[in-house]
Amino acid sequence: MGKILDGKALANLLGENLKEKVKNLKAEGITPHFCVINIGDDTASKIYVRSKKRKAEKLGIIQDIYQMPADTKQQEVLDLIDKLNTDPEINGLMVQMPTPEQISADELLARIDPNKDVDSLTPANVGRLWLKDHFVEPATAEGIMALLKHYEIPLNGKNVVIIGRSNIVGKPLAALMLEKNATITIAHSKTQNLASLTKRADVIVSATGEPCLIKADMVKDGVIVVDVGINRVNGKLVGDVDFDAVKEKASYITPVPGGVGPLTVQFLMEAVVNLTRRQNGRK
Ligand SMILES: NC(=O)C1=CN([C@@H]2O[C@H](COP(=O)(O)OP(=O)(O)OC[C@H]3O[C@@H](n4cnc5c(N)ncnc54)[C@H](OP(=O)(O)O)[C@@H]3O)[C@@H](O)[C@H]2O)C=CC1
Numbered sequence: 001m002g003k004i005l006d007g008k009a010l011a012n013l014l015g016e017n018l019k020e021k022v023k024n025l026k027a028e029g030i031t032p033h034f035c036v037i038n039i040g041d042d043t044a045s046k047i048y049v050r051s052k053k054r055k056a057e058k059l060g061i062i063q064d065i066y067q068m069p070a071d072t073k074q075q076e077v078l079d080l081i082d083k084l085n086t087d088p089e090i091n092g093l094m095v096q097m098p099t100p101e102q103i104s105a106d107e108l109l110a111r112i113d114p115n116k117d118v119d120s121l122t123p124a125n126v127g128r129l130w131l132k133d134h135f136v137e138p139a140t141a142e143g144i145m146a147l148l149k150h151y152e153i154p155l156n157g158k159n160v161v162i163i164g165r166s167n168i169v170g171k172p173l174a175a176l177m178l179e180k181n182a183t184i185t186i187a188h189s190k191t192q193n194l195a196s197l198t199k200r201a202d203v204i205v206s207a208t209g210e211p212c213l214i215k216a217d218m219v220k221d222g223v224i225v226v227d228v229g230i231n232r233v234n235g236k237l238v239g240d241v242d243f244d245a246v247k248e249k250a251s252y253i254t255p256v257p258g259g260v261g262p263l264t265v266q267f268l269m270e271a272v273v274n275l276t277r278r279q280n281g282r283k
Pocket residue numbers: 044045097098140163164165166167168169170187188189190191194207208209210213227228229230231260261262264265
């Protein structure tokens with residue numbers, strides 16, 4: 001049976017350090033303050049908002065939530081982003097994905113001031129990341145890298161299959177793993193014969209939102225499995241991986257909940273603090 005990669009424990013550990021950092025900033029009269037824009041009622045987004053609220057309170061960071069109805073107009077969101085961009089009290093902002101269909105997420109993201117882009121999703125910060133300039137660390141990808149590092153799992157020369165090509169998870173993770181000399185395959189919904197790819201993988205990262213996509217017969221013995229998916233099935237939180245069966249073959253595996261999620265929240269807060277420090281002339 002595989003060893004559990006305990007993201008929750010690592011997030012708590014790293015949180016202690018960050019709490020000190022926030023405390024020191026506060027002693028200088030600076031309180032990190034960021035805003036979350038959530039349009040509609042995506043399940044995973046709601047869980048994320050709840051998790052962030054808990055963590056921000058613990059750390060002493062101010063988080064405002066702008067919950068907008070599913071039929072919100074594009075212009076209303078653009079106006080809100082403009083307002084937050086120019087408000088000197090606000091250090092960071094983010095728009096949660098997915099957005100409803102009348103909304104162009106790309107246009108919203110391009111509108112965010114890259115200096116306040118806690119999610120690293122603006123065109124400027126995406127470009128920087130692929131040029132190995134970590135101006136803002138993308139939270140989920142950074143959380144996964146921290147987890148592998150904590151358990152001393154090397155990526156050098158490893159075959160990694162990332163399932164999902166989103167701007168939030170798949171693409172930035174590929175950039176970070178390439179820097180560590182992994183060989184990356186990115187699969188998606190049009191990929192043919194996914195199992196033939198995953199069976200050869202040393203490391204599988206699944207970020208699709210498809211419960212039970214990864215089954216035991218799709219992985220080799222000793223595989224390392226990172227499950228990013230956040231799904232609600234019969235009122236229970238599950239990932240993309242058939243956890244109970246796959247864990248028997250894996251050498252390491254992340255649970256859901258308690259795996260990647262808490263680390264995403266931790267690194268999002270790190271991004272907020274880092275941007276706040278930079279805006280106040282600190283390194
Ligand atoms: N734990 C955490 O910290 C986080 C969790 N999440 C969760 O991770 C999941 C993915 O999020 P996100 O990247 O934003 O989602 P998106 O919906 O933007 O992307 C999903 C990706 O999965 C691919 N995909 C969907 N179904 C299949 C399939 N059957 N086989 C292969 N590929 C498939 C899609 O392919 P195509 O491009 O062709 O449509 C797409 O590339 C969600 O459950 C989300 O809630 C997200 C961020 C952080």
